[in-house]
Amino acid sequence: MCACPAIAPAVPELLIPTAGVPSAQDLRWMREALALAEHARDALGEVPVGALIVDADNRCIARGMNRTLADHDPSAHAEIVALREAGRTLENYRLNGCTLYVTLEPCAMCAMALVHARITRLVYGADDPKTGAVVSVFDLLGSPRHNHAVQVCRGVLAEESSALLREFFRARRGQRLAQTGPKNPTERAPENPSENPPEKID
């Protein structure tokens, strides 16, 4: 487990991927995960979180986005959606050798699903101070009690991932205030995004 640079524009193109340092390929896949997050927001009205899984040959085998509202499914986080698709693609519930990219730190449910799936490596964007289960609230992947260790690279395009969530919740609060007015006299539409860190996603 390590703390990667928050943003890694200076990563050399040919840097060999390791557990902790994002490669050019990591940045490429994370940008695609961000596009999936935007699609979740724009097409489904979901909290914008995107994920995808690549195999050991760096081929994308599954894509996922948050679908909890659309599917009426509390487990339909982007990671779970992608894990299910990857299992179908490989016809195997074990995903050894695969890397999962996700724009937000996984919650406890998703972190444990990564262990069950034997995902080799996790690369994620923004930390989630409300429900993150890698470093923020819990440290589930670091427990030596597991029979499988997931390598972790965090903070890849973190600011982009965080800004996407911040803007989403700010817009949603603004819509609610416009429709119903403030719940209390002190409530107001936020003006400064920095006042509003990512919220719990479910």
Ligand SMILES: [Zn+2]
């Ligand atoms: Zn989750």
